[in-house]
Amino acid sequence: MILLCGIPTETPFALVREALDYNGARYVVLNQRKFSTMKMSLEISGGKPSGKLQLNGDSYSIDEFTGVFTRLMDYHHLPELKDEPVDSPQLKFCGNLFDTLTRWAEISTARVVNRVAPMGSNFSKPFQAQLIKRYGFEVPETLITNDPDLVRAFRARHGRVIYKSISGVRSIVQTLSDDDMTRIDNIRWCPTQFQAFVEGTNVRVHTVGEKVFATAIKTHATDYRYAHRQSGDHAALRPVDLSDDLAEMCVNLSTGLGLAFAGIDLKITPENYVYCFEVNPSPAFSYYESQTGQPISRAVADYLSGS
């Protein structure tokens, strides 16, 4: 039995559900917005977790679940809870419900897409870059500083430079312009991340267990996710095949970070150097699947089913 946790109308969730239907897999849906009808308990005895999950009017032993897909949103932002006071019993109940679910998923023997702890490396891009480098990828030359003089020297050395957040917050990549340089003294109050721009082809690689789906992205924008806003054109996506060695590197990277499912952002230079910018532990794969027809959701469904 597979447990799907999240908001059923969210596209990635819906695609995985469709794929499970197509496979004829047995699954139950935990609709996060219907939290008030659910109950969950977790016991750990002698290192073995057990417990019950009640939802949709049925009761399940958590041992029944051999695959778990979690795409939970922060429950504070659920429409049913967003106006609740901080000491609301509903908020407390919801917090305890999803905490129990998450704690079980962290230690369960089920196939979990994805556990919370391994997702932590994505909180800090340069931290994650240090891990990425161990798997054989190039990482862009990066400077994090609150010293404007160092930024000027970095820009003089590398020419085109981009800046972006160090954490996952406000993570839109922008080219450092002359106009930006007139405000560069603002970095004194908070260190900022700058990177040498890497020329080449953007490739998003989704890994699902051992399976690999690579998508090339053609765009003139600095950050292809915001192509229309930055360049006025939409990015063009097409499936590409990776060499066996590169595909293996991607799988090794994902599994090394503890991620059953990941979206890896690469740039392949004309000289065939492979730069890795980020490993996204909760990729919005539906965008790539809808543009290319790559069966990513089918692979997730297969993985959850143990195949």
Place this chain on the structure above:
Amino acid sequence: MWLMICSSQDASALWAYQGLRARGLHPFELVTAEMLTTTAKWEHTVGADGANFNVTLADGRIINNRYVSGVVNRLTHVPLQHLAGTPDFEYAQQEYTALFMSWLKTLPSPIFNGVQSQGLSGAWRHASEWVWLAAQAGLRTPSYSQSSHDEIDETLQLRRIVPDGTPTAMVITLGDHVFGQNLPPQIANACKELARLCQTPLLGIELTLGPPHGLWTFAGATPMPDLRLGGEPLLNELARQLYVNRPRRNS
């Protein structure tokens, strides 16, 4: 140089800093979290040459990872009180924390404890995960339960494995040593195994000793134990490990 990185309020770390200096580790620099966030000048790079940092503190000291011989790292958070009330305060908190995760990652071994994705000085784990890990390590564990209908609000209160008020004893692992209590070898070995499993060499482990059969039972763990509980023997071994395992560099 060796580093003690901690909050200026961490009495346990300040005690250890004095004790380690007295044991001859020199130069041994005290770097507080507050020094790192108020007037420090940061240069942190990642790229083809690896990851490096160079920070100039307000007092003129320069800390460069290439010259670090060993570290006691006790950072739990990034203090930014001086920015409180500014419009981008929450953003700055996220950015500073992400920066700290990264520069701490550049520090060489020996380091007690290194940054992990779940914590600046070792992984902070939930009680459920500690119980699960402790059982794997061979420690006796109490039955653990939690549910959607618990009274606790974990956004306000830490969940405990044993009821509040239960008498416990703290031991501290350091590599192949256990300090603070004279434990039976089997229990001491299980404590060391727990530290190994959670990749936290300097680990505080809380145990109960009691009925029904006078057995040691796991009650909690932390990557931030009060080092004073290990006393002078802990400092002796910590100083030894910091010295013996320091990186050998070509001059």
